[in-house]
Amino acid sequence: MGQSENQQANGRSQGLPPGQRLQRGWPVLHYGPIPRFKPATWDFQVFGATASGEKYSWNHDAFSALPRTEVTGDFHCVTRFSMLGSRWNGVAAATVLELAPPAANVTHVMVWAEYGFSSNLRLADFAAESTVFATHRNGDPLTVEHGFPVRLVVPHLYAWKGPKWVRAVEYMTADRRGFWEERGYHNLGDPWQEQRYSYQEQPGEGPEL
Numbered sequence: 001m002g003q004s005e006n007q008q009a010n011g012r013s014q015g016l017p018p019g020q021r022l023q024r025g026w027p028v029l030h031y032g033p034i035p036r037f038k039p040a041t042w043d044f045q046v047f048g049a050t051a052s053g054e055k056y057s058w059n060h061d062a063f064s065a066l067p068r069t070e071v072t073g074d075f076h077c078v079t080r081f082s083m084l085g086s087r088w089n090g091v092a093a094a095t096v097l098e099l100a101p102p103a104a105n106v107t108h109v110m111v112w113a114e115y116g117f118s119s120n121l122r123l124a125d126f127a128a129e130s131t132v133f134a135t136h137r138n139g140d141p142l143t144v145e146h147g148f149p150v151r152l153v154v155p156h157l158y159a160w161k162g163p164k165w166v167r168a169v170e171y172m173t174a175d176r177r178g179f180w181e182e183r184g185y186h187n188l189g190d191p192w193q194e195q196r197y198s199y200q201e202q203p204g205e206g207p208e209l
């Protein structure tokens with residue numbers, strides 16, 4: 001956990017985790033079709049175990065007006081390609097936690113995307129200072145195939161933990177597996193420990209499959 005903590009703390013490039021290789025360019029990888037952005041109906045919601053019991057929602061203008069951050073962070077796909085040192089601009093997950101405070105007993109979040117894609121994160125991984133709802137990479141707006149208008153980037157975990165086309169965050173008081181975590185991928189997904197597949201999970205690292 002030491003190296004992960006270090007990564008979460010500084011948000012700089014940490015180099016290549018074991019079993020990964022550098023890739024030129026930025027491949028596009030996802031399951032299912034690319035959603036069309038509909039600005040009139042798009043919103044970003046926070047629901048589940050909020051401190052107030054209320055649901056939060058921002059339309060695209062409101063989301064675009066939230067305080068922004070820039071982090072430098074790496075990107076590691078479990079299929080073994082990595083991209084190092086991208087600059088990600090967007091809204092820090094920590095800012096979402098501030099604006100929509102979770103109840104005291106929240107331990108995990110589920111990040112939801114268009115078409116029901118989801119990924120679960122421990123609250124500490126979500127709250128890490130380099131976890132960002134990114135709208136831009138290296139100064140350019142995300143293209144639609146990379147998640148426009150907003151995707152999550154969690155540099156210290158494998159990239160499936162970063163849904164493209166995010167629409168909501170659910171605060172949870174117990175862990176629950178997301179889309180790939182239910183389909184053979186590791187519940188935690190730390191690339192430094194090569195937590196690639198669910199069969200590698202140790203007791204306590206994830207809910208039963």
Ligand SMILES: Nc1nc2c(c(=O)[nH]1)N[C@H]1C(S)=C(S)[C@@H](COP(=O)(O)O)O[C@H]1N2
Nearest residue numbers: 028029030031077113117146159160163164
């Ligand atoms: N909505 C959605 N987000 C997703 C995925 C997906 O299938 N659907 N795949 C994940 C995986 S496995 C990876 S490696 C990255 C790839 O992001 P990229 O296409 O921008 O390289 O997106 C992640 N986010």
Ligand SMILES: [Mo]
Nearest residue numbers: 077078079160
């Ligand atoms: Mo991936």
